[in-house]
Amino acid sequence: MAKELIKGNVAMAEAAIRAGLEAYFGYPITPQTEVLEHLAKRMPELGRAFVQAESEVAAINMVYGAACTGVRVMTSSSSPGVSLMQEGLSYIAGTEVPAVMINVMRGGPGLGNIAPAQSDYHQAVRGGGHGDYHPIVLAPASVQEAIDLTVLSFDLAEKYRNLVFVLADGSVGQMMEPAELPEMRPVVRQDYDWAIRGRGENSRPKRILTSIYINPLDEEIANLRMLNTWYQIKQNEIRFKEYYLDDAEYLVVGFGTAGRVALSAVRKFRANGVKVGLLRPITVSPFPDEILSLLAGRMKGILVVEMSQGQMLDDVLIAVGRQSPVHFYGRPGGVVPFPEDVEREINRMIVSDSKLVTDPRKAWLDRALAKI
Amino acid sequence: MVTLVKPENMVFSRPQAFTETSTHYCPGCTHGTAHRLIAETLMEMNIVDRTIGVAPVGCSVFAYNYFDTDFVEAAHGRAPAMATGIKRVLPDRCVFTYQGDGDLASIGMAEIMHAAGRGENITVIFLNNAIYGMTGGQMAPTTLPGQRTTSSPNGRDVELSGFPLRMSEMIAKMDGASYVVRRSLHDPANIRKAKKAIRTAFETQMRGLGFSMVELLSTCPTNWGINPVDSCQWVEDHMIPVYPLGDYKISLSVGDLRL
Numbered sequence: 001m002a003k004e005l006i007k008g009n010v011a012m013a014e015a016a017i018r019a020g021l022e023a024y025f026g027y028p029i030t031p032q033t034e035v036l037e038h039l040a041k042r043m044p045e046l047g048r049a050f051v052q053a054e055s056e057v058a059a060i061n062m063v064y065g066a067a068c069t070g071v072r073v074m075t076s077s078s079s080p081g082v083s084l085m086q087e088g089l090s091y092i093a094g095t096e097v098p099a100v101m102i103n104v105m106r107g108g109p110g111l112g113n114i115a116p117a118q119s120d121y122h123q124a125v126r127g128g129g130h131g132d133y134h135p136i137v138l139a140p141a142s143v144q145e146a147i148d149l150t151v152l153s154f155d156l157a158e159k160y161r162n163l164v165f166v167l168a169d170g171s172v173g174q175m176m177e178p179a180e181l182p183e184m185r186p187v188v189r190q191d192y193d194w195a196i197r198g199r200g201e202n203s204r205p206k207r208i209l210t211s212i213y214i215n216p217l218d219e220e221i222a223n224l225r226m227l228n229t230w231y232q233i234k235q236n237e238i239r240f241k242e243y244y245l246d247d248a249e250y251l252v253v254g255f256g257t258a259g260r261v262a263l264s265a266v267r268k269f270r271a272n273g274v275k276v277g278l279l280r281p282i283t284v285s286p287f288p289d290e291i292l293s294l295l296a297g298r299m300k301g302i303l304v305v306e307m308s309q310g311q312m313l314d315d316v317l318i319a320v321g322r323q324s325p326v327h328f329y330g331r332p333g334g335v336v337p338f339p340e341d342v343e344r345e346i347n348r349m350i351v352s353d354s355k356l357v358t359d360p361r362k363a364w365l366d367r368a369l370a371k372i
Numbered sequence: 373m374v375t376l377v378k379p380e381n382m383v384f385s386r387p388q389a390f391t392e393t394s395t396h397y398c399p400g401c402t403h404g405t406a407h408r409l410i411a412e413t414l415m416e417m418n419i420v421d422r423t424i425g426v427a428p429v430g431c432s433v434f435a436y437n438y439f440d441t442d443f444v445e446a447a448h449g450r451a452p453a454m455a456t457g458i459k460r461v462l463p464d465r466c467v468f469t470y471q472g473d474g475d476l477a478s479i480g481m482a483e484i485m486h487a488a489g490r491g492e493n494i495t496v497i498f499l500n501n502a503i504y505g506m507t508g509g510q511m512a513p514t515t516l517p518g519q520r521t522t523s524s525p526n527g528r529d530v531e532l533s534g535f536p537l538r539m540s541e542m543i544a545k546m547d548g549a550s551y552v553v554r555r556s557l558h559d560p561a562n563i564r565k566a567k568k569a570i571r572t573a574f575e576t577q578m579r580g581l582g583f584s585m586v587e588l589l590s591t592c593p594t595n596w597g598i599n600p601v602d603s604c605q606w607v608e609d610h611m612i613p614v615y616p617l618g619d620y621k622i623s624l625s626v627g628d629l630r631l
Contacts, residue, residue: 023461049460053453054486061450061483065426065457068444073457091447196442196458198465199421206391208436210427210445 003178008143009034011179012076012102012166015150017042018184022071023049025062027081030114031170032104035076048187056081060088060101067097068209070195072154072187076102078170079120080111082128089163090129094211096226097194098157102150102166104173107334115334116170116257121311124167125285132223134230135163136237137285140172141260144179149282151182156237158190160229167284169307171257171336230286239282240291244270248277250349251295253316254305255281257336262305265342276346284312289319296323301349303327305342307335310361317360325352328360330368387411389420393437400593400600402557403432406470406499409567411439413574414466423466424458426451428480430472431505449480452487455494466578468495473514474504477537484543488583491548495573496585498539501592502611509595513537516614521595536614540587544620550582552621556589558607562617571631581625589615 006014013035016024024043026036036052043050049066053059059075066073077085082103092099105120107113124137136156140146146168153164196209213219243263245251254262259280269276279295281288296302302324304313309332320326329345331337357363386392389411397403414420423441427433429448436443446454451469459467476484476498487494503521504510510523514536518527544552551573555566566588573584589611591603598606 023457025457051456051460051490054482057450058453058456058483058486061447061453062457062460064446064450065444065454066461067457068454069458069461071461073461087447088450095444196424196444197462198424198442201421203421206440206442208443208445210436210443212433212445214434 001180001183003180005176006143006179006181007034007174007176008146008168009104009173010038011143011147011181012150012168013038014042014181015147016074016100016154017046018182019151019154020072020185020187021048021074021154022187023066023073024075025051025053025059025066026075027053027056027059027077029078029081031106031173032076032078032102034173035102035104056084057087060085063099064088064092064095064097067092067099068095068196070190070192070197074100074102076104078104078106079108079117082120082123086129090127090131090133091211093127093129093133093135093163093226094131095209096161097209098161100153100157100164100166102168105167105169113334114170116336117307117332117334118169118256118258119308119311119332120167121284121306121308124165125287125315133163133226135165135285136160136233137165137167137283139167139255139282139284141256141280142179143172143175143177146172147179147181160233162229162233167256169257234286237283238286238288240288241280241282242277243280244277245279245295247275249275249300250277250346251299251302252276252278252305252342252346253281253292253302253312254278255284255312258305258307261337261339262342264339265346268339268343269346274350287315287319289315292316292319293321293323296320299324300354301325301327301352303329303345303349304360305337305345306330307337308332310364313361322356325354325356326360327352327357328364330364387415389414389440390438391440395438396434397431398594400591400603401431402588402590403499405557405563406497406588406590407435407438409563409570410468410470410497412567413570414441416571417574417578419466419574419578422464423468424462426455426458426467426469428469428471428475430475432470432472432499433506435470449475449478450483451475451480452483452492452494452496456487456490456492459492459494463493466495466574468497468574470497471499472505473498473500473502474512477513477539484539488543488546488549488585491550491582493577493580493582495577497570498585498587499590500539500587500615501590503592503595505592505595516610538615540585540620543585548583549585549621550623551576551584551626553619554587554589554615554617556607556612556617558589558591558604572626572629575629575631576626579629581623589617
């Protein structure tokens with residue numbers, strides 16, 4: 001199909017339809033609402049289920065119900081709405097049914113604002129709701145990637161009976177750029193041996209889907225089973241984009257929009273012959289920790305760029321250890337960094353002479369406070 | 373097992389829509405009665421194989437173990453939302469929720485009101501025993517004025533905790549609701565009326581006539597601190613005056629049903 005100029009939110013909504021989305025339940029919230037609006041028009045005309053729920057709490061529990069029937073189902077929201085969904089997400093995880101959620105992140109905490117942010121990273125990759133569970137989290141940096149990852153999210157959700165989040169930010173959701181949508185896939189209802197659809201004409205044995213294991217020993221077994229699934233996901237599904245890494249002496253790490261902005265800065269250094277590379281995680285959960293750990297050994301410095309107070313920074317620090325100095329540059333609260341900001345920070349890293357940084361977040365905070 | 377009753381003399385047995393599992397309910401509790409009425413209805417309508425139940429959080433959290441139908445287990449109060457998700461993708465199945473008064477009238481108030489408002493084509497069986505059972509007898513939105521519970525130890529003080537919520541009356545006001553009635557399980561005559569209402573509610577759904585709910589006044593001898601027989605009398609003496617039995621909404625199309 002040909003490329004067209006398309007808005008990120010609309011692109012993700014249409015990509016989900018073409019991936020076989022059978023049911024959508026959502027609630028309006030900026031900067032995600034175009035997903036809901038697009039599906040409000042398209043789903044009924046295709047004879048598929050669409051409900052604007054009374055709240056995000058209800059929306060995610062509708063998703064939970066539809067997910068138990070084994071159809072492709074999704075919701076979308078933005079940060080405060082996703083907080084409301086944590087109850088249902090935990091239940092979906094505990095019941096081991098596949099479901100997809102798009103989070104078009106905005107500034108927080110609290111009501112925050114409606115500008116792009118990445119401060120729901122921890123909430124997404126650490127689970128967010130109660131109990132032990134691990135969602136797969138995909139982070140697009142362009143409209144095209146948002147399309148591709150939305151399609152992938154359904155395949156991964158079904159393959160592992162796992163939650164998948166598309167963790168976009170307000171700029172990916174709101175920007176328009178040329179992108180190519182996939183062909184329409186036919187809706188296929190897989191004949192899962194766990195799906196709840198009634199016992200049917202042959203009166204098969206009843207099925208129960210629940211997240212309650214009243215006997216702690218049974219819950220422990222369920223937890224171990226879920227963790228085992230997670231290790232399969234870690235083994236098979238880690239994805240990242242690398243730029244100029246072959247001979248890099250300095251490494252920048254950023255995901256989504258922050259990674260894209262950082263790439264502009266990295267290219268500028270490369271044009272001047274400075275050996276800077278970029279690692280942009282696509283799966284921020286599972287996190288590409290092995291590649292990062294391998295790269296860290298030969299880097300004179302690593303700069304983490306995020307639109308938050310430094311959340312992925314924690315995962316980078318775990319992966320890197322004390323192999324090389326880690327620096328941080330963040331713009332929390334809904335501010336998007338400019339490439340020049342990142343260039344300045346890369347320069348700072350280069351002149352810092354490979355000294356280990358005890359607390360990169362505090363060092364950045366002190367510089368940021370001094371500017372206010 | 374020795375069969376004491378010849379098959380031709382058998383007049384009463386476990387409905388086939390039940391599993392062999394014994395319930396965990398307290399002696400004298402009416403959950404078992406409500407379960408049985410639903411099971412009999414599903415069998416009489418020959419829809420056991422097409423039915424998906426949605427269990428709540430509360431005493432009936434394990435309802436899914438007792439019915440021989442597919443079942444899911446909802447989060448507290450969210451059963452109508454979960455049922456909506458199921459019904460919208462499987463519109464020809466029979467989808468019902470089974471909820472208590474803490475689940476439906478307190479934490480699940482938004483979900484039940486909006487499911488009714490949308491005219492969601494599901495059936496809700498609502499057990500009102502005026503107390504939180506599973507957590508050990510706390511005050512519910514349905515607790516009667518003056519009623520002692522562990523969280524209203526001096527009796528529900530309406531100045532402090534407000535007044536009982538009458539769900540059937542509220543839901544009946546909504547255009548989306550097609551069949552909303554209140555019955556009681558405290559004596560055989562009322563149990564028979566409850567059975568008929570449950571049948572009408574499921575018929576409403578299977579004919580695509582919209583949202584149906586049967587509220588069933590129920591006993592909780594354990595947490596009321598009253599023996600089972602006196603509990604039934606307590607329903608009649610104290611609950612029915614606050615929660616009058618009756619038909620609160622029967623839409624024209626449901627009224628035309630001849631069952």
